[in-house]
Amino acid sequence: MLNQEDLFKKIISHAKEYGFVFPSSEIYDGLSAVYDYGQLGSELKNNIKNYWWKAMVQYHTNIVGLDSAIFMHPTTWKASGHVDAFNDPMIDNKDSKKRYRADVLVEDYMAKIEAKIDKEVAKAEKRFGDSFDKEQFVSTNPRVTGYKEKISAIGARLYKSMEENDLADIKALIEELEIACPISGSRNWTDVRQFNLMFSTQMGSLSDDANTIYLRPETAQGIFVNYLNVQKTGRMKIPFGIAQIGKAFRNEIVARQFIFRMREFEQMEMQFFVRPGTEMEWYEYWKETRVNWHKSLGIPEENYRLHNHEKLAHYANAAADIEFKFPFGFKELEGIHSRTDFDLSAHEKYSGKKLRYFDPEINESYVPYVVETSIGVDRMFLSVLSYAYTEEKLDDGSERVVMNIPPVIAPVKVAVLPLLKKDGLPEKGREIFDALKVDYMCQYDEKDAIGRRYRRQDAIGTPYCVTIDHQTLEDNTVTIRERDTMKQDRVPVDQVASIIAERIRPQL
């Protein structure tokens, strides 16, 4: 069998060969970590988005949609914490070639001094026994106070430089402290460089620092800043949700693994606003609901894994990932986060606008808590491709490559194939095609032997092939061939559309 690395390469080249995913700007040698979706890819992607939108917005009467702009007021990103959290000063050791966060290096150094203090305390404790007064010792022992002063001096300088974006001083600090690389032991450092994970651009035609704005690194903030607009105009009562599908942008330091980690990607997010204190119930509800959504596509359960986070992001009090078994291992596909009131409170503070909700049931007003579900469209797309790509050996010894894409999201639903390119079969085929194309994405193909045409459709994941033969001309019946089993049923032409509708109905 294929090893996983080869499998992944096959999937990538299959995706390109059949028009699912192309490298961006390929004629100019491509653009790193950016990809374009081709004729089939754009269909599949739209179908995935539709399937999600239906499950979230259409099937939940208390969830509504939103399409907020990618450009947002710069203060948004101060409030959300991205300006600080997405700005890391990095430094490389030239000998070990290892890269570190410069502030972490300094903080580790401070921690070492802290450890020395603890050591002094432990020693003294042993020496003085029961009469030991830790408070007094720590505040009077000259060695300990010396350490403490050193820590606070280093800290003050580090955080001041961080605040002022003084990268040269951070490097100077590392050199003065004679911090060495833990791997190489050398102090041969590069300059400190800023890795800004947000893309910035200029608003307005005059370039001027004051006009710098960011391309959003997540869609969630567009929902938060519109929370009040939607709540009021939609007469929404808590608990309620706002869903959004849209592009987001992150300057990944290393972006690889095909469309798994791209600089420009698309998210499907839903922020669910709840009464404080009820967030854990909703968090559990959404974990289960989202897992069920994945299962509803018919991809076997063993491909998914729920991973509860131990360490949490600054905005969350609980978090879990739905992971998918990609060819390169189990990786995050979707996140469910209990974000508390972090975001809305931050926006209240920065905007000065009240973002509260008056809850008539308990006669109180509060800033709602938020439970977020956030899934990457591109990752979902890749999970579908990864699962679907199958090389089969058939009973007759031949082989076929088939994409077992869940029919409900398959890019092409039906192929119409006249058995022969004569005797009026193509004409009849065209007629059937024209009738079906109103309801479904269809392909018509009369070139080459029928078996080859079936294989072509298998390769792009078309779940159903309708074949016209001589009997069709006599009694108006056709065969429907099913992709996965290759079995055929003969059915009346005028029932084809409804039969397919029944088979691809979402199981939500």
Add this chain to the structure above:
RNA sequence: GCGGGAGUAGCUCAUCCGGUAGAGCGACAGCCUUCCAAGCUGUAGGUGGCGGGUUCGAGUCCCGUCUCCCGCUCCA
């Protein structure tokens, strides 16, 4: 960013020690075929990643550069 590998037709690859690029598959047109790839005929498609050097002559040798892949580093 560092280390390693690779760039020749849409895809997979060939072209011996430098002598003006070839096959299979695919695509397209047609023939043949009444149900599961690989029957026949024909056609199109290559400034050999890009730039420079050596040479009478470079896909082939040398230098530079770009891109991709693998590993390391980093991340919501």
